[in-house]
Amino acid sequence: MSNQFTRRRILFVVSAPSGAGKTTLVEALRKSPNFYYSVSCTTRAPRAGEIDGKDYQFLSDADFRARIEGGDFLEHAEVHGTLYGTLREPVLANLKNGLDILIDIDTQGAATIRTSDDPIIRRALADVFIMPPNLEELRGRLTKRGTETAQQIESRLATAAREMELWRDYRYTIVSGSVEEDLEKVRHIMAAESYLSRRLKPK
Ligand code: 5GP
Numbered sequence: 001m002s003n004q005f006t007r008r009r010i011l012f013v014v015s016a017p018s019g020a021g022k023t024t025l026v027e028a029l030r031k032s033p034n035f036y037y038s039v040s041c042t043t044r045a046p047r048a049g050e051i052d053g054k055d056y057q058f059l060s061d062a063d064f065r066a067r068i069e070g071g072d073f074l075e076h077a078e079v080h081g082t083l084y085g086t087l088r089e090p091v092l093a094n095l096k097n098g099l100d101i102l103i104d105i106d107t108q109g110a111a112t113i114r115t116s117d118d119p120i121i122r123r124a125l126a127d128v129f130i131m132p133p134n135l136e137e138l139r140g141r142l143t144k145r146g147t148e149t150a151q152q153i154e155s156r157l158a159t160a161a162r163e164m165e166l167w168r169d170y171r172y173t174i175v176s177g178s179v180e181e182d183l184e185k186v187r188h189i190m191a192a193e194s195y196l197s198r199r200l201k202p203k
Contacts (some may be wrong), residue, residue, distance in 0.1 A: 005200040012111075022104060028113065041059050086105060107166045111169065
C-alpha cells in the first residue's frame, strides 16, 4: 500500500486563547520530523527570550502594512491591538515540498484560512481549538506567566472569552488539561488526519 499511494500534506491550524499552555505545546510539536512550523509576523515587541525569526518575525508597523499591500499574507489579523500574520509563500512551498505544516493563530486567522479561495489550502486544512478549562484558570496562568500588565491581562481575558465561543467552527476541540495530555491528544488528531482516505493520492 505504501508504494501505491502518496499522501497529500496537512495544514494544521491550532488556536488557543492566550495562556492555554499553547506555547509549550507548540514547542513540543515543532520538534516532530517532516514538519514545518510557520513563523508568524507581528508588530508586537519581543518578550524576554523570544528570538526574531524563530518565535516571530518582528516587523515595524510600516513593514507589516507594506506586506499586507503586497498581498504577502495568507491571513492577517489584529489581536490585542497588535498585527499578526502568516506569510503565504512558505506555507505553499512547504506543502508542495511534502511537509506537514503547523500554524498557531487566533480565531480570526483560522476563519480566514477556512474560507481561503485556494483549494489546496482548504483541502490541506485540519483545524484544532484548544479550549482552556475556564476563565479563572486562564487568569491564574496569565498572572503566573507575568509577561503582561494587569490591563493587558484583562484585555487578553476578554479576547479569550470571545474566542471560547467559537470552538464549534473547528473540526477538533481539545478541552485543555495538562500540557502532556493536550500533546497526546493533538498527536492522535495528527495521526488520524494522516489516514484520511481523501488525503491519499494513487501514484
Ligand atoms: P502572543 O502575542 O501571545 O504570542 O499571541 C497572541 C495571539 O496572536 C495568539 O492567540 C496567537 O495565536 C495569535 N497569533 C500569533 N500569530 C498569528 C498569526 O500569524 N495570525 C493570527 N491571525 N494570529 C496569530
